[in-house]
Amino acid sequence: MGEEQARWYIVHTYSGYEAMVKDSLEKLIENNNLQDTIFDIRILTEETLEEKANGKKKLVERKKFPCYVFLKMIYDNDLWFMITNTRGVTGFVGPQGRAQALSDEEVAKIGLATVAVNVDFVEGDDVQIISGTLESFCGKVVSKNDSTQKAMVNVSMFGRATDVEVNYVQIKKITPTEA
Numbered sequence: 745m746g747e748e749q750a751r752w753y754i755v756h757t758y759s760g761y762e763a764m765v766k767d768s769l770e771k772l773i774e775n776n777n778l779q780d781t782i783f784d785i786r787i788l789t790e791e792t793l794e795e796k797a798n799g800k801k802k803l804v805e806r807k808k809f810p811c812y813v814f815l816k817m818i819y820d821n822d823l824w825f826m827i828t829n830t831r832g833v834t835g836f837v838g839p840q841g842r843a844q845a846l847s848d849e850e851v852a853k854i855g856l857a858t859v860a861v862n863v864d865f866v867e868g869d870d871v872q873i874i875s876g877t878l879e880s881f882c883g884k885v886v887s888k889n890d891s892t893q894k895a896m897v898n899v900s901m902f903g904r905a906t907d908v909e910v911n912y913v914q915i916k917k918i919t920p921t922e923a
Contacts, residue, residue: 747783747816751845752856754837755813761832762787765813768830781823784816788855792877801902803877812837814856819843863888863895865917871897875914882918883908 757765766785773782788808795801817823824843828835838844851857865871865885873881883899886907893912898905 750783750816750818752851753815753817753819753843753845755815755827756834756837757811757813757832758834759811762807762811762813765830765832768832769813769815769827772826772830776826778823781820782815782817784814786814786856788812788814790877803908808854816856819845863912863917865895865915870918871895871915872918873897873899873910873914874916876910878908878910885915888912 755765766787769782769785773779789805790808791803792806793801794804815827824836827833828841835841836843846854846856848857865888867885867887869885871883871885873879873883878899878901881899881901883897886896886898888895894909895912895915896907896909897915898907900906901908
């Protein structure tokens, strides 16, 4: 059995306990040698632009799905018992608290799958951000990292040039006349 058989599952937690549950599950994996059963633990976050009372805007990281932790694992009843008895966990998402694996479409839709994207831009190219918090911003590619599928893009934000990191799927190459 390997990671090919692993599926994504969702664990429900108490509000604000997501990070503690993730840490506890990482210790559980280490203490019980479950590295060949639980492969990934994630708390999905996104960056949002927030305006403070004094008019300043700040980029803040928020949980996409508060109270939920995502696990990529090979499910069995012993594992269910260990995970549901972890402090802060209220149970798995599924019928009667039994774990139900996410479908491949659901995994892709919420951004758990890392699908390699072939890109047609290089450093110095003009790009437009087509999704996310900074949608419709234009800028220049400063650097790109094929292993993480992310690019650093220099955009003009609030009158100053700012480098932001975005996923390859969030940007498209444009010609200078489109910008």
